Amino acid sequence: MDDDAFTDAERAAVYRCIESRRDVRREFLPDAIPEAVVARLLAAGHAAPSVGFLQPWNFILVRQAETKAALHAAFAHANAEAAALFESARADLYRTLKLEGLLEAPLLLCVTCERGRAGPVVLGRTHQSEVDVYSTVCAVQNIWLAARAENLGVGWVSILSLDDLRAILGIPEHILPVALLCIGRVSHFAGTPDLERAGWRARLPLEELVFAERFGAPWRDEP
Structure with missing residues (x-):
C-alpha cells in the first residue's frame, strides 16, 4: 500500500467524524481549550482548499466575557426579530x-x-465572484471536523446582524464576516441533530437530491 493511502481504520474514522458532527448549542462545559488544540484547529482551517490559492480567511479568537456578552445581546435582538417572522x-x-x-x-x-x-x-474567480466566500466556508468545515476529532463541540451562530458583528469585533468594512462559532468541550454529542429532534425539519433522503447527467434526471433506475 502507498505510504499516503489511508488504512481501513483511518478511513472509517474520517467517515465517523463526518457523520457524528453536530451543531452544538447547549452541551458546553466550561473547561478551557488547550492552546495546542486551538492551534491545531486553526491549522486545519488554514489547510482548507481555496480557489486560486487565495486563502481569504482570517480568524478572530474571542474569550473575554465582555465581548461574549455584547455578542449575546446582539444575538438576542436579532433572534427576537427572527421569531416574529414565523407564524x-x-x-x-x-x-x-x-x-x-x-x-x-x-x-x-x-x-x-x-x-x-x-x-x-x-484565478478561478473571473466568472464566479463568490468562490472566495465558498473557500472560507471550506475553512469553517475543516475547523468543525477537526474539532469533532478533538472531541470538541461547535455551534455556528448565524442569527446576528453583520453590522453588529463588525462593530463588536472591530472588523473593517471591506472584510466579510462569514461564521461565528462557539467551541468547547461538551457533555455529550447527540445522536441526531437538535432541529431534527425538536421536529423543526427532518433529514431529506439522499436519493431525492442526486441526479444523473441533468438536473431532475433519476440517479438510479426505479425498481
Missing part, C-alpha cells in the same frame, strides 16, 4: 429552540473573508 405554532416552536452557546462556550471564533486579498482579478 403561530411555528413561532412557538422557534422560541423553544436554543440557537446559540455564546455565553457557555469557552471559545468563540469568528471566521472572515478578505475578498480583495489578491487584487481585483483572481
Whole structure:
C-alpha cells in the first residue's frame, strides 16, 4: 500500500467524524481549550482548499466575557426579530429552540473573508465572484471536523446582524464576516441533530437530491 493511502481504520474514522458532527448549542462545559488544540484547529482551517490559492480567511479568537456578552445581546435582538417572522405554532416552536452557546462556550471564533486579498482579478474567480466566500466556508468545515476529532463541540451562530458583528469585533468594512462559532468541550454529542429532534425539519433522503447527467434526471433506475 502507498505510504499516503489511508488504512481501513483511518478511513472509517474520517467517515465517523463526518457523520457524528453536530451543531452544538447547549452541551458546553466550561473547561478551557488547550492552546495546542486551538492551534491545531486553526491549522486545519488554514489547510482548507481555496480557489486560486487565495486563502481569504482570517480568524478572530474571542474569550473575554465582555465581548461574549455584547455578542449575546446582539444575538438576542436579532433572534427576537427572527421569531416574529414565523407564524403561530411555528413561532412557538422557534422560541423553544436554543440557537446559540455564546455565553457557555469557552471559545468563540469568528471566521472572515478578505475578498480583495489578491487584487481585483483572481484565478478561478473571473466568472464566479463568490468562490472566495465558498473557500472560507471550506475553512469553517475543516475547523468543525477537526474539532469533532478533538472531541470538541461547535455551534455556528448565524442569527446576528453583520453590522453588529463588525462593530463588536472591530472588523473593517471591506472584510466579510462569514461564521461565528462557539467551541468547547461538551457533555455529550447527540445522536441526531437538535432541529431534527425538536421536529423543526427532518433529514431529506439522499436519493431525492442526486441526479444523473441533468438536473431532475433519476440517479438510479426505479425498481
